[in-house]
Amino acid sequence: MRFVAKALIVSLTLTAGVAANIAIAKDGVQDPTVKARMELMDTIGMNTKILGDMAGGKAAFDASAAEAAKAALVAAAADIPAKFEVEADDPVSEARPDIWMNTEGFIEDAKGLETAAGAIDVASVEGIQAGMGAIGGACKACHSDFRAKK
Template sequence: MRFVAKALILGLTLTAGAAIAKEGVENPTVKARMDVMGIVGANTKVLGDMAQGKAAFDASAASAAQAALAAAAAEIPAVFEEEADDPVSEARPDIWMNMEGFVEKAEALETAANAMDVSSVEGVQAGMGAIGGSCKSCHSDFRAKK
């Protein structure tokens, strides 16, 4: 029962995160990108909170977050394939000028997520450095500050 409750909470969190991320977005392509990035952010937060002790470690929840993060990371290249803009988008045009570099960074995130050992809090803590580094690297090059 506890797992079901946690899975439900995680699902609601992801849904709420995606809804917030796409508020005011008019372009459906940009909305799809923001949905995927919302899933990345929500699951990174779940894992990060466990790693920092802000949330109790739960191997089942960590495993679910890891799987969702890796799956969303794998979708990033496809949802950014079409160059599209929207006033609320934070995607810089550099993405489409350097798609190869962008895809490499998305793949690095997927690799980091898949490599994380979610069987213990120590494994999650160890894996967060690579995940955070992947996010920061991509955002530094390809995300506009709003």
């Protein structure tokens, strides 16, 4: 299996898992700061899914929808450091305390997503396919270090 295909499968799997977990977790959230973070991650998951569905052939390529998803993904990724600036917790939060113990590493991972999202070429399906591995990799890197396993 080609690298691009493997990367696409990984990123689509991550996206589906993130979207499902966020949707379930937001129902019981109490802390408004944590809820805002979860909503931001929901935005990231939703827009990654739009691009992933196009890349995987689950949705028809739509240049304007791809551009809008890319723009939303870049903006949301850029907002991650600000949303996690204040240490807050909630019983349903999946954020690990490591975020605030290794802020530099967390911000570096967030910037990795912003860079990957900004670099994706959404002018064609092939461009989206080529860029999804980097987006999935950026999500995985951060989640491996800073997201609790629930």
